[in-house]
Amino acid sequence: MKIGAFEELVLLAVGSLGDEAYGVTVKELLLEKTGKNPSIGALHSAFYRLEEKGCLESSEGGATAERGGRRKKYYQLTSFGRKVLVEADELRMAFFQQIPGLNLNRG
Amino acid sequence: MKHSQHIPKWPERLLRAFCSERVLEYLQGDVYELYEIRLKRLGKFRAQLYLILDVLSAFRPLFFKSNWSNSNTITMLKYNLILAIRGFKRYKSTFFINLTGLSIGLVSVLMIYLWVHDEMSFDKFHVKKDRLYQVMTNTSSENGILTHGSTSTLLPDALRSEIPEVEYVVPVRPMPVAIISSEEVQVKASGQFAGKNFFDVFTYKILVGNQQNVLQDKYSMVISEELAIKLFGTPEKSLGKSVEWKLDNFGGTHIISGVWEKPKQNSSAQFDFLVSHEAFLERSRMDNSWDSNPIAAYLTLKPDTNLDLFNSKLSDFYNKKRGNDIAEYPSMFLQKFSDKYLYGRYENGKVAGGRIDYVILFSIVAIFILVIACINFMNLSTAQASKKQKEVGIKKAFGISRIMIAFQYISESILLSALSLVVALVVGFLLLPEFNHISGKQLTMNGGWVLFLFGFCVVLITGLISGSYPAFYLSGMKAVEILKGKLHTTVSELWIRKGLVVFQFSISVLLIVGVLVVYKQMNLVQNKNLGFSKEHVITFSWPRQQNENMQLFLEQVRNTPGIINTSSTSEPIINVQSTSSGHGWEGQQANEEEIQFTGLNVNYNISETLDIELAEGRLFSKEFASDRNAVVLNETAINAMGLTDPVGQWMELFGMRREIIGVVKDFHFQSMHESIKPMFMVFNPGYAGTINIRLNANSENGTIATIESLYQSFNVGVPFEFNFLDDSYQNLYESEMRVSGLSKYFASVAIVLSCLGLFGLATFTAERRTKEIGIRKILGLSVFGIVKMLTGDFSKMVLVAIIISLPLAYFMAEKWLDGFAYHVDLEWWFFAVSGLATLTIALITVGWQTLKVAQINPSDCLRDG
Numbered sequence: 001m002k003i004g005a006f007e008e009l010v011l012l013a014v015g016s017l018g019d020e021a022y023g024v025t026v027k028e029l030l031l032e033k034t035g036k037n038p039s040i041g042a043l044h045s046a047f048y049r050l051e052e053k054g055c056l057e058s059s060e061g062g063a064t065a066e067r068g069g070r071r072k073k074y075y076q077l078t079s080f081g082r083k084v085l086v087e088a089d090e091l092r093m094a095f096f097q098q099i100p101g102l103n104l105n106r107g
Numbered sequence: 108m109k110h111s112q113h114i115p116k117w118p119e120r121l122l123r124a125f126c127s128e129r130v131l132e133y134l135q136g137d138v139y140e141l142y143e144i145r146l147k148r149l150g151k152f153r154a155q156l157y158l159i160l161d162v163l164s165a166f167r168p169l170f171f172k173s174n175w176s177n178s179n180t181i182t183m184l185k186y187n188l189i190l191a192i193r194g195f196k197r198y199k200s201t202f203f204i205n206l207t208g209l210s211i212g213l214v215s216v217l218m219i220y221l222w223v224h225d226e227m228s229f230d231k232f233h234v235k236k237d238r239l240y241q242v243m244t245n246t247s248s249e250n251g252i253l254t255h256g257s258t259s260t261l262l263p264d265a266l267r268s269e270i271p272e273v274e275y276v277v278p279v280r281p282m283p284v285a286i287i288s289s290e291e292v293q294v295k296a297s298g299q300f301a302g303k304n305f306f307d308v309f310t311y312k313i314l315v316g317n318q319q320n321v322l323q324d325k326y327s328m329v330i331s332e333e334l335a336i337k338l339f340g341t342p343e344k345s346l347g348k349s350v351e352w353k354l355d356n357f358g359g360t361h362i363i364s365g366v367w368e369k370p371k372q373n374s375s376a377q378f379d380f381l382v383s384h385e386a387f388l389e390r391s392r393m394d395n396s397w398d399s400n401p402i403a404a405y406l407t408l409k410p411d412t413n414l415d416l417f418n419s420k421l422s423d424f425y426n427k428k429r430g431n432d433i434a435e436y437p438s439m440f441l442q443k444f445s446d447k448y449l450y451g452r453y454e455n456g457k458v459a460g461g462r463i464d465y466v467i468l469f470s471i472v473a474i475f476i477l478v479i480a481c482i483n484f485m486n487l488s489t490a491q492a493s494k495k496q497k498e499v500g501i502k503k504a505f506g507i508s509r510i511m512i513a514f515q516y517i518s519e520s521i522l523l524s525a526l527s528l529v530v531a532l533v534v535g536f537l538l539l540p541e542f543n544h545i546s547g548k549q550l551t552m553n554g555g556w557v558l559f560l561f562g563f564c565v566v567l568i569t570g571l572i573s574g575s576y577p578a579f580y581l582s583g584m585k586a587v588e589i590l591k592g593k594l595h596t597t598v599s600e601l602w603i604r605k606g607l608v609v610f611q612f613s614i615s616v617l618l619i620v621g622v623l624v625v626y627k628q629m630n631l632v633q634n635k636n637l638g639f640s641k642e643h644v645i646t647f648s649w650p651r652q653q654n655e656n657m658q659l660f661l662e663q664v665r666n667t668p669g670i671i672n673t674s675s676t677s678e679p680i681i682n683v684q685s686t687s688s689g690h691g692w693e694g695q696q697a698n699e700e701e702i703q704f705t706g707l708n709v710n711y712n713i714s715e716t717l718d719i720e721l722a723e724g725r726l727f728s729k730e731f732a733s734d735r736n737a738v739v740l741n742e743t744a745i746n747a748m749g750l751t752d753p754v755g756q757w758m759e760l761f762g763m764r765r766e767i768i769g770v771v772k773d774f775h776f777q778s779m780h781e782s783i784k785p786m787f788m789v790f791n792p793g794y795a796g797t798i799n800i801r802l803n804a805n806s807e808n809g810t811i812a813t814i815e816s817l818y819q820s821f822n823v824g825v826p827f828e829f830n831f832l833d834d835s836y837q838n839l840y841e842s843e844m845r846v847s848g849l850s851k852y853f854a855s856v857a858i859v860l861s862c863l864g865l866f867g868l869a870t871f872t873a874e875r876r877t878k879e880i881g882i883r884k885i886l887g888l889s890v891f892g893i894v895k896m897l898t899g900d901f902s903k904m905v906l907v908a909i910i911i912s913l914p915l916a917y918f919m920a921e922k923w924l925d926g927f928a929y930h931v932d933l934e935w936w937f938f939a940v941s942g943l944a945t946l947t948i949a950l951i952t953v954g955w956q957t958l959k960v961a962q963i964n965p966s967d968c969l970r971d972g
Contacts, residue, residue: 023137024144040141041164044134048169063136066143068119070136 003055003084009034010046011055011085015077022072023047047075055081115155118162126165127172134165183511184518191519201491202523204867205484208860209524209569212480213531215856218542219473220561221550225373226466229448232372233310235407238274240441242404242421245456247437254453256442257400260388263302265428266406272417276406277302277309278384286353286825287380289338293824296334296379298352300387300402306367308407315342316365325385328352328361334379335366342366352382353652359386375448397429405444414441465846472853475614477565479857481573482607483864484520488577489604490871499581500589512582520574524566532562545848547841576603605904608868611861612908612945613915618854619941620916625847627931628924631779632840635929638774639680640718641836643671643804645811646679647829649796650822658792660821661710664800667817669810671801674716677708677794681836683776683786690787691759692748702747705776705784706760708791714771716801724754724769727790731768734790738765742773744785760787775929778839782928799832858945862952865901869953873897873960881965893961898953905949909942916941 003011013029014021023043031037050056056075063071077085122135138161145154195202233239242262245252263278280300287296303322306313313321314332321329328350332342339345351360361382384402388395408417422438442450442458451461499512536552543550552558580600649657657675664673678684688703713719714726722742727734738758745753753767773783802810815827837844873880880893888896917933924930 023133024140027137027141039164040134040137040161041167041170044130044137044165045167045169048130064140066140067136068139070132070139072136073133 003050003053003088006038006042007046007050007055008085008088010043011050011077011081014056014075015082015085019074019076021075026075047073050081051075054078055084115158118158121162122165125172126170130170134170138162138165183514187515187518188522190515191522194519195523198491198494200870201487201867204863205487205523206527206530208480208483208863209527209573210530210534211856211860211863212477213524213527213565213569214534214538215476215853216473216565217531217535217562218538219469219853221539221542221552222546222548223466223470223473224557225548225550226449226462229373229375230445232370232374233308233445235308235310236443236445238408238410238412239308239444240406240408241444241447242406243440243442243453244400244425245438245440252456254456255400256403256447258402258404258439259397259400260395260402261397261428262425263402263404263406265424266404270420270424272409272412274407274409275304275307276404277305277307278402278404279305280384280387280402281378282354285358285380287334287338288351288353288824289348292338294334294337295826295828297377298380298382299376299378300384301381302384305381308405311367311370314366314368315346318365321365322381322383324362324364325383325389326359326361327364327383329365329367329381330363331379332366332368335363352380361386406441408441417441462842465842468846469849469853472618472850476853476856476860477569478572479611479614479860479864481569482611483860483867484523484573485576486604486607486864487867487871488516488520488574489580489600490868495581496584496589499584500586503584503586504590509582513578516578516581517571517574520577521566521570524569524573527569528562528566545845545852547845604868608861608865608901608904609908609911611864612905612949613912615854615858615861616909616912616941616945617916617919618850618857619945620913620920620937622847622850622854623937623941624920624924624931624933625843625850627937628927629840629843629847631929631931632843635775635779637681638719638772641681641832643802643807644717644799644832645802645814645829646797646799646832646835647818647827649675649798650825651796653822654793654796656821657796657798658710660817661798663817664814665712667810667813669803669806669813671803672712672715673798673800674712675710675792675795675798676713677791677797679797679832679835680707680717680776680799681832682778682839683707686784687761690761692750693756693758694750695748702744702785704744705786707776707786707788708794709788710790710792710795713788716799719774720772722770722772724767726769726771727788733766734768736763736765737768737790739769739771739788740767741771741783741786743783744787745770747785758787760789765789779927779929858948862948865949866952866956869897869901869956872900873957877960877963877968880960880963881968884961884965885969890958890961894954894957897957897960898950901953902946902950905946909945913938913942 009030010026013026013033017025017029023040027038027040027043030043047056047058051058055078057078058073058075060071061074063069118138119135122131122138126134138158141161142154142158145157149157230236241256242258243254243256244258245254247253260278263276266273266276278300279302282298282300284295284297287294301322303320305322306318315335316329321327330338330345330350335342335345338350339348345363345366347362347364349360349362352358359382387402408414418440421441425437425439438456446458449461449463449466450458452459502512532552539550539552649660661673661675664670676683683705685707686703686705688701690702690704709727711727711729714721724739726739727737731737738760740748740753740758750756750767753770756767757764758767759765771788775783776786777784800814811829818827819825876897883893883896916938920933920937924933
């Protein structure tokens with residue numbers, strides 16, 4: 001399974017937010033962690049594709065006044081999504097260890 | 108749950124229009140939530156800005172409603188694009204001809220647009236431009252009604268106090284180049300005397316100083332930022348400093364009360380300092396009366412003033428003040444200051460044009476060039492229709508509507524013109540420096556969104572025009588007939604195609620004749636014997652305050668090696684303007700009409716310096732002390748006065764009887780637009796401050812340096828600025844030269860484009876008739892015969908174009924030449940050459956292509972079925 005760099009970031013953010021992952025919170029978290037501010041359209045399109053790929057599942061809930069009475073769509077990692085993240089991490093580690101002079105153990 | 112009160116409604120509607128159900132609700136929710144958060148953090152304006160960006164960011168195909176991204180419209184657009192690109196690939200030569208043609212056309216249009224835009228932008232930066240006027244006066248003279256912008260010094264105050272519609276009025280008097288000196292620096296600058304409300308009427312940004320009262324004080328002076336930097340380093344430092352300014356006849360020491368920033372926009376008024384008008388009134392020797400007109404008056408009217416009513420009121424007012432009968436001239440009218448740059452020519456007391464003529468002329472040329480390029484496209488696509496007929500037939504059989512097919516061809520042509528615009532922008536960018544050189548402007552392509560909008564409109568219009576005919580022609584065919592192969596080129600189609608070619612070439616011929624006539628006329632202007640010799644002569648003005656030393660200076664110059672001779676005149680010899688009338692002479696008839704004389708004050712050695720030829724008698728000489736009371740006339744004057752043996756007779760000038768000592772042959776002392784008028788010359792070195800020096804051709808540079816140091820020794824610290832007489836002469840024809848330069852290029856563009864189209868058509872016809880050619884060759888037709896057969900049609904079209912356009916060209920050329928008192932005669936060969944040149948170029952274009960076709964081996968083109 002191939003996922004793009006931005007999609008990977010979104011997956012990580014959704015994972016770390018637990019039960020509170022929806023458009024606005026993910027956007028804020030990404031801004032906080034990466035310093036880059038993704039547009040809401042880009043974010044939703046990543047959600048859309050990740051859901052199609054089976055990395056995310058969603059549930060509806062929590063309509064509030066500031067949302068004009070509209071429901072939120074909460075996302076959660078699927079087990080496949082976790083697997084994809086782990087694979088991506090392993091791939092990266094494998095590369096890292098092949099680079100001479102980059103001793104990861106030393107932090 | 109309720110909406111927040113101030114949340115905008117449009118994002119909801121917009122998102123609902125294109126977003127699929129799957130994302131719509133959550134996306135909307137997030138967008139609104141983000142808006143609320145930002146509203147608290149960033150405020151309303153920025154929250155709304157981000158709201159727009161958010162909604163835009165959601166506009167991506169992934170979210171589109173399924174019936175939207177798969178809708179007919181989108182599919183059709185995609186499909187049309189593919190078809191267009193395939194078409195371009197398949198017919199490469201046609202594509203390149205079209206692209207080149209449209210690009211050349213668009214480059215020309217772009218350049219002309221930049222030029223026109225620049226011309227139109229003059230003086231438009233004044234905030235009150237819609238009610239800012241100059242007072243113009245019409246006076247009757249023997250040459251008809253004369254319109255001028257100068258008026259009495261009494262007028263501004265009278266208007267201000269007595270006519271309520273006037274908001275502000277300022278008197279302005281431009282002055283010749285003055286010398287401005289601070290304690291350390293001395294510079295030359297041009298300035299104006301200006302009334303107190305100058306900055307209320309004209310919009311200039313005051314950098315330093317109080318705008319309300321910069322010109323209140325009689326001894327105040329306002330300078331431009333550039334001048335401030337030259338004099339004191341910075342605008343701030345110059346405030347409150349005193350500077351001395353010096354003109355020929357007066358000057359003074361003033362305190363700088365303000366500095367303004369020169370506008371970045373075009374301005375017709377160029378000046379570097381302003382001195383209070385009161386300083387002018389106080390020192391000017393001209394009397395303050397209603398009969399002398401030393402100033403220009405600019406005023407702003409109160410909003411919603413009726414201009415016509417005001418004009419008649421103004422004339423009445425003025426004539427009452429002067430004590431004239433009201434029905435009689437002079438009359439006054441207001442001209443918008445922002446119009447004056449373009450509309451500066453008056454006929455019979457009315458605005459009759461000016462630079463606007465050239466603006467209109469070039470705009471028309473631009474439109475013609477674009478039309479020619481469009482016609483190429485139209486012709487080639489209709490000619491190619493036969494190749495596209497089957498495609499159209501099948502589409503129609505499948506039920507695609509006529510409008511859809513038309514739309515396909517229009518979108519194809521719009522795509523092509525958009526591509527051409529890209530090419531044109533690149534080429535235009537590269538050519539701009541050269542264009543600036545020719546047109547004498549500093550144009551840039553930083554037009555911003557106006558230029559963008561212009562480009563967009565041009566692309567749309569070009570695409571629509573050039574796509575329209577093929578689109579409607581092709582889409583109108585009947586499916587059954589096409590598929591049965593019954594369709595033939597109709598007569599009307601052929602006629603239209605031929606008509607378009609004829610039209611193209613008519614314009615080309617017209618432009619060629621135009622270029623030829625302008626060139627010949629400019630040639631005449633350049634090479635006509637003026638009656639004096641303007642080469643190797645430098646001129647400069649002698650400072651008035653050094654008057655008494657001028658003769659000494661001239662004496663020393665005369666003794667300098669490398670100098671042939673020197674003399675001085677009151678005005679530059681190439682443009683003498685002062686006129687007077689009411690003079691008498693010996694034997695004058697009592698009831699004779701008054702003659703208006705042009706007068707020139709001269710010094711010794713005038714004929715040796717300028718090579719003015721004598722017809723009779725002699726010129727002023729040191730050997731005759733009485734020459735101070737003598738006069739020399741030109742031949743035109745002698746004829747007008749009706750004198751038979753003029754030398755020795757007397758003439759009365761300004762109440763003084765003078766002896767006629769000589770007659771000079773006529774020479775051109777004004778531009779060729781004017782005829783040679785009666786002229787007198789009197790010896791008066793005190794009023795002849797324009798020095799002319801004839802140099803030896805070989806050592807000009809060294810000699811000029813010598814003269815400069817000599818000049819400096821007489822005028823310490825005054826910059827030495829001189830002109831070559833022949834350069835100044837060129838400047839008299841500046842606008843004509845520019846037009847002549849530009850028209851050459853545009854005429855070439857027109858003919859190249861027309862030939863490009865013809866080339867395309869010829870290629871196409873030859874291609875379609877290869878089989879016919881093959882058979883004809885087998886039957887024994889020679890190569891020459893085939894070329895003749897193929898070119899015959901085209902040469903007929905070009906001939907018709909020539910016949911149509913030549914009379915038109917004759918008429919237009921004559922009209923232009925009428926503006927010159929001395930002009931070339933329109934000779935038959937101008938037209939013959941233009942026609943023949945066009946025909947030859949067209950024939951070469953077509954012949955070259957057909958020759959290639961005519962040489963094919965018949966077996967090659969006949970073999971495959």
